[in-house]
Amino acid sequence: MNPKTGLLEPLESLSMTDRVENILREYFTENAFKPGDALPNEMEIAQKLNVSRNVVREALSRLRMLGMIEARPRRGMIMAQPDLLAGIEKVLNPFILSKSNQNDIFELRLILEMGIAEFLFARKTPKDLDELEAIVEKQKGLPVLSKEDEIEFHGKLYDMTGNETFQRFQSLLFPVFEHVFATMVTTTEHAAPANPVSHYDLFKILKDGTPEEFRKAMHIHLSVYYNTIRR
Amino acid sequence: MNPKTGLLEPLESLSMTDRVENILREYFTENAFKPGDALPNEMEIAQKLNVSRNVVREALSRLRMLGMIEARPRRGMIMAQPDLLAGIEKVLNPFILSKSNQNDIFELRLILEMGIAEFLFARKTPKDLDELEAIVEKQKGLPVLSKEDEIEFHGKLYDMTGNETFQRFQSLLFPVFEHVFATMVTTTEHAAPANPVSHYDLFKILKDGTPEEFRKAMHIHLSVYYNTIRR
């Protein structure tokens, strides 16, 4: 109820499980729990919050899924390092996502691909470049690149960013990306022309050029995807 | 047990809850459930899988948290549109994340910021530009920009991408980003010099320039952050 405007607003209707989950997450922060720290056991929590152990277990099950806690007989529960991508990993399924969400994911993957240049240049090593070179040399003679070829090259780039979360996230997005693009191709195009900027070109720029040149080239490399962008 | 090498490998030790969760997610995909479709009720699932109703509820609680299912008395459960970011939202807390994860998030936000140019140019409207202009005009006279000023400008950019998932994700990343940068600044710098590329500059390029010019300018605008990148 907003007294100023007189509008009726929906009452909050969180289940006990939702509320226990929220309380526990706040509790972890307020008490500065670190991975390895012992947590109160289920019965203590249930008694402190005056709810049944079942409700506590339902809430804890969620936190367990996020990797935030681990549980052992006798020892009880301990804090763990959450898995940033545990949640999204379980919903990145093109068959259950809306078209709108799928398109967002498709674009998000392009956004991420365009944004990594600085990190590639900051962190490339001679070893990395050798390995990338081996990949592009192997691909040079192929008339058309397979999905696996694409994954191999771009996957190596992701590794080279030195950002594990990025690498994993970008890889998780691929099935939805591919799915979205597959539905587009069916309706709009028959054959993909040779890419004006090849993997080899990108490799050469990464080896001897600048982040800016890399971004320019990557945009062209990805033009088949960028051409699908709706206004 | 790998018979070739004789190495012992850990046995899989999923709880029943983990297994029920996995089974349910597969079941949703295999049966092409769409938002609004009725699902089997808890007792049916428990009987079909030969587990207790509690275990089913613990698994469903997780799916509920991800927004994948909704439950009503008598009607039962229905499929819902999952919330892509429900999981990560609950763990994007700088106080429980490792330094390594925090740094990954800091960088991920920079990657995303650098990648949105094409979408801004594809989707900018005269109305958007007017609104963005109003923001930069308001900020022009300020000697130093506050956090809120930064959020206002960049937030408008995120809106302009027309990608709701991106907008929300980038916003969710901000507290960790800010936290990481705050720990860096304390140890390395005292005062931030005026930005060589202002919000106004970015606005002008967005209005009259090219995506490439925008990316170049954004990189300079973000140089205070990019200068912190470890090799």
Add this chain to the structure above:
DNA sequence: CTATTATATTTGTAGGACAAATAAAAAGAT
């Protein structure tokens, strides 16, 4: 036909029991 009331159904919560899997303590061997 529409509105109201009653009923049926399923989820949400509670409490109890015991199996399973350790972690910790105790006992035994060197």
Add this chain to the structure above:
DNA sequence: ATCTTTTTATTTGTCCTACAAATATAATAG
């Protein structure tokens, strides 16, 4: 005294039963 093995205690994991709460559906009244 230290190390290894066995025993015990503790907590989680799973199961069961019961009933309250909140609808969704069916029945009744106007």
